[in-house]
């Protein structure tokens with residue numbers, strides 16, 4: 774489980790702050806609306822990266838290593854899922870950024886249904 778993203782987040786936020794300052798110096802006549810758009814663009818990118826990192830810190834990102842009780846259940850019959858490796862799942866954030874989540878894919882041994890467990 775990946776949880777050591779403090780450093781990355783600090784770098785990320787510093788990039789937003791200094792990037793914004795530089796942008797302002799290069800656009801001395803920017804309107805409030807332009808400033809807002811430039812700021813939103815940077816914050817949206819940072820938001821997407823943070824979301825990816827937080828999703829990776831989920832136990833469900835790599836549940837194959839979990840014991841029998843830690844494995845996700847089939848929503849239909851309650852059986853523990855069987856791992857079928859990892860897959861990439863592309864999602865779009867509310868800000869319209871693409872993020873990619875690496876998740877363990879599972880199949881129910883009884884119903885045969887396969888999916889990426891949520892969480």
Ligand SMILES: [Zn+2]
Nearest residue numbers: 847850881884
């Ligand atoms: Zn099932």
